[in-house]
Every structure is written in C-alpha cells, then in structure tokens.
Amino acid sequence: MRGPLGRRHLLALLPVLAFLLLGSGFWRMLHGLHNGQFDPHAVMTPQLGKDVPSFPALAGIPLSGTPTVQGAGTGIDTGIDAAALQGQTGPVLVNFMASWCIPCVAEMSQLKAISQVLPVWGIAYKDRVPRVAAFVRRNGQPYARLATDPDGRAAVEWGVTGVPESFLVMPGGQILWHGTSALDEATFRREILPLLMQARKEGRW
C-alpha cells in the first residue's frame, strides 16, 4: 500500500477493466450487427461482389416436361450459362430450387411477385425434368428461364449448400446478394429492394 494507487488498488481495478473491455467489444459487435458493419455470416458468402462463377451450361426445362432437342429452346427452356447471365441488360434473380424441396413451395408466391419486377431464372438442383415441370405447373410459374443441374455440379461452383438459395446478379455478372433461405416479402423489402434502388441510382441498369 503506497499512496492512492498501490498494487492492490490496481489489482482491484483489473476485473473492472476486463469487464469494460468485454462490454465495449460486445457493444461494438451488436452495433455492427445492427447497421450491417459486422456480418458473422459473411464467412459463408464469399461470392458477394464477385462475378458469377464459370459453371457448366445447363439444359433448359420446357413446361411440358419433355426435353426438346438441346439448344432448340426459345422461351423458358432456353437453358442457362454464365455468358447469358453476364449479357443481360438488367438484374436477374437466380433461384436454385427442386421439386422435392418444401420451402421452395412456400417461396413461390414471393418469386411470382419478384418476377413482376425482374426476371427470375430457376435452376433445378438434383431433380428430374418431368418432375420439375410438373412442380412448376402445380405451384405457379415465376420463371423466365428454367434449367436443370442434375448432378449438382453447377451448385458446387455457385457455393450452394442446399435449396432454396437465391442470387441477385447484375448486368455484367456481378453477384450483389446471396440468400440461403426461402424468400419472403420481408426479406425482399429489407435486403433486395434497397440494393436494386441503389444500383438504379448509380445507373447500373
């Protein structure tokens, strides 16, 4: 005990300091979570801001469910490849789905709403063409294009871990947003719409 700041006083201050340090750390984390500065999920979406990956060209799925001659598609069954995505004049929502996926049924109404604003391109993950066609006929048809990824190779290139997952792709092929759950109106308004507005302001489409 020497003077007002003896060793024991300093020792007594240690827990207080530790607590302050911890508290400020947590506060910064929560604050960052709130304003989007800190995103712990960012380690799972390395594609953001990058260009669409080079994935194998995917054959289109006609609504009738019977595949046409490869490359003969003109509408929904045109097929999907990286070049087609990059060549679009406006943003595209790429939606990985499957007929065996229950949340995919739930997000159909939202996809239909989105398809009024921008084209939605569907990629059927590990599924059979007739089943996908029947699924789309049954649950409403939001897709401008629909293609099949029968062995999931394209999904691996995109970093998809399950269905449904969606990507917002800008003209030129930049990925602006990646969602790993079924789309609903709240997600669209909170996450996708501001990005579209921003891109519009910047004159990107």
Add this chain to the structure above:
Amino acid sequence: MKNFRSSALLSFFLLALLAGLPCWPVAPIALAVTEPQELLADPRLESEAERIGAQLRCLVCQNESIEESEAPLARDLRRAVREQLREGRSEKQIMAWMQARYGDFIRLTPPFSRLTALLWATPLLALMGGLFLARRFWTRPAEPPTLDPLAEQGDDD
C-alpha cells in the same frame, strides 16, 4: 519450500504444454463412403484425399467433415477433392478452390483473422489465467496471522 513449489508448478505447466503439442487437429475418420467406386485406385492418393476431406466441413451437418458425412453435398465435395487430386492439384490449391466457393466456414480449422484472433488466443489466455490463479493459491503469506486474541491486547496485567 516456496521456491521449490513454484518451480515444480512451472515445470508441471510446461510439461502439460509440451504434452499438448502433438495433438494436431486431425481426428481419426469414420468413413461415410458407401460406394467402392468413390475411392481412388491409388491408395496413396486416396489417403491424401481423406486427409484433405477431414479438414473440410460438411455444410449440411456443419459439425462433421465431408469424409464423415452422409449428406449428398458431402459426397459431391468428396468427388471434387478426388477429381482434383487425380488432375495433380495440390492440397493448397484444393483448399483455395473450396474456400472460394464456400468461404472460410468450410475449413474445420478456422484461419487466423480479425474475427478469429480471440478464438486462437484462448488457450494462451486460459493458461495465463490458470498460472495467475495458481500463484494466488500456492503462495502463502510468510507470516501466518496470529489467532491468539490475547496477543493483540498488549500485556497490561
């Protein structure tokens, strides 16, 4: 006595630290491979593939490696690892390929970054905390406090 105690304590801690060093994060693997055609013909390459796969997280189950997981995605990633090994790509290249698609999260051993600094520092912090506490417990005050109530009153009779 005190010196002996603390040096014994310190050597104990150092020994514990040394003993822990060989525990590299490679757990024995229970293979989830069900089809023999999934395996590479070359046993050397196959064991290399299993070693790489053991470091990759299955993103469906999230707490198994792709070698242990039965998820279809894990099977796809196992196949990707083996295809790339057959093309002669190195472990480093394959890990980078996986990270580019699935992010840092796919690595079961997280890379050192601003986010994971505290995580990596935890063993050291715990050791320091333990040493601090041990010192507090093992060093006794040199003069034990007297418990004789008469001794404190001075002798006035």
